[in-house]
Amino acid sequence: MSIWEYANPKKFIATTTPxxxxxxxxxxxxxxxxxxxxxxxxxxxxRQGSTVKIIYLHVPSAMMAINAWAMMLVTSLIWLVxxxxxxALAARAAAPVGVVMTLIALATGAIWGQPMWGTWWVWDPRLxxxxxxxxxxxxxxxxxxxxxxxxxxxxxxxxxxxxGSVFAVLSRYAVNFWNQGLHQGxxxxxxxxxxxxDVFWYPLLACMAGFVLLFVALVILRTRTEIRARxxxxxxxxxxxxxxxx
Amino acid sequence: MIDLGEYAAEVISAYxxxxxxxxxxxxxxxxxxxxxRRALEQIEGPRADG
Numbered sequence: 061m062s063i064w065e066y067a068n069p070k071k072f073i074a075t076t077t078p079x080x081x082x083x084x085x086x087x088x089x090x091x092x093x094x095x096x097x098x099x100x101x102x103x104x105x106x107r108q109g110s111t112v113k114i115i116y117l118h119v120p121s122a123m124m125a126i127n128a129w130a131m132m133l134v135t136s137l138i139w140l141v142x143x144x145x146x147x148a149l150a151a152r153a154a155a156p157v158g159v160v161m162t163l164i165a166l167a168t169g170a171i172w173g174q175p176m177w178g179t180w181w182v183w184d185p186r187l188x189x190x191x192x193x194x195x196x197x198x199x200x201x202x203x204x205x206x207x208x209x210x211x212x213x214x215x216x217x218x219x220x221x222x223x224g225s226v227f228a229v230l231s232r233y234a235v236n237f238w239n240q241g242l243h244q245g246x247x248x249x250x251x252x253x254x255x256x257x258d259v260f261w262y263p264l265l266a267c268m269a270g271f272v273l274l275f276v277a278l279v280i281l282r283t284r285t286e287i288r289a290r291x292x293x294x295x296x297x298x299x300x301x302x303x304x305x306x
Numbered sequence: 307m308i309d310l311g312e313y314a315a316e317v318i319s320a321y322x323x324x325x326x327x328x329x330x331x332x333x334x335x336x337x338x339x340x341x342x343r344r345a346l347e348q349i350e351g352p353r354a355d356g
Contacts, residue, residue: 099308100308109311109313110310110311110317111313111316111317113310113317113321114317114320117320117321118320121324156331156335160327160330160331163327164323164324164327164328167320167324167327168323168324171316171319171320171323172316172320175313175316274332278331278332278335281335281339282335282338282339284339285338285339285342288342288343288345288346289342291346291350292342292345292346
């Protein structure tokens with residue numbers, strides 16, 4: 061069986077119907093469990109005090125803000141190369157989820173930055189590239205809404221997604237590229253010496269899993285909605301052409 | 307309630323903002339999914355799309 065079979069809208073809906081409740085349940089379990097664990101059962105950091113608890117929201121949301129764009133890039137490229145409608149609709153479905161993740165990362169970063177850096181905002185390479193990524197998300201969503209013909213909208217938003225990928229990459233590696241600004245480098249590392257302490261790492265891992273699962277669940281749900289909305293438009297167009305009231 | 311010390315306002319507001327945004331996202335997505343599904347069922351009949 062080929063993976064491209066799932067590009068068939070009916071096949072996609074039929075396959076995801078039994079899976080979706082389980083993905084939502086797993087997302088809820090990991091997210092709620094991880095946040096309760098991190099908020100109530102982890103100690104304060106010796107330098108940052110209780111603000112370290114913001115890490116359980118800030119890091120997973122920032123991670124998903126970038127990964128959502130990466131997913132949109134892959135599905136956009138699939139649309140441009142293979143013209144599978146489900147992939148274009150999946151990219152469209154992921155954008156509002158990505159924009160909320162970016163907003164959470166920006167908001168929690170500002171709230172965390174104020175007591176630690178003494179300022180809500182600074183034009184630091186990572187923060188600035190993240191703000192530009194947020195604006196790209198808004199532009200991407202607006203472009204989908206502005207163009208009536210769905211295939212043209214999918215083409216143009218795919219190109220926009222490719223351009224915006226520069227800022228998705230920059231927002232991840234800005235600290236390494238410029239080595240300046242207030243934002244620290246990556247807190248997470250495969251090297252145990254450099255990684256955050258285990259007492260913070262395990263609940264953070266649970267929260268990251270929760271955010272990934274929530275993203276997957278919402279993208280599946282929203283892609284199904286986009287497929288159905290597209291079907292309604294197609295039926296209405298057909299009825300209009302045939303002079304039938306829908 | 308745990309003691310968050312001098313940064314209680316920052317920690318609680320970060321959690322409040324994030325949880326409200328996540329809840330809104332889930333609610334809006336579910337609401338639109340239900341509306342569109344019902345609209346399609348009205349046109350095609352129930353379970354027309356699997």
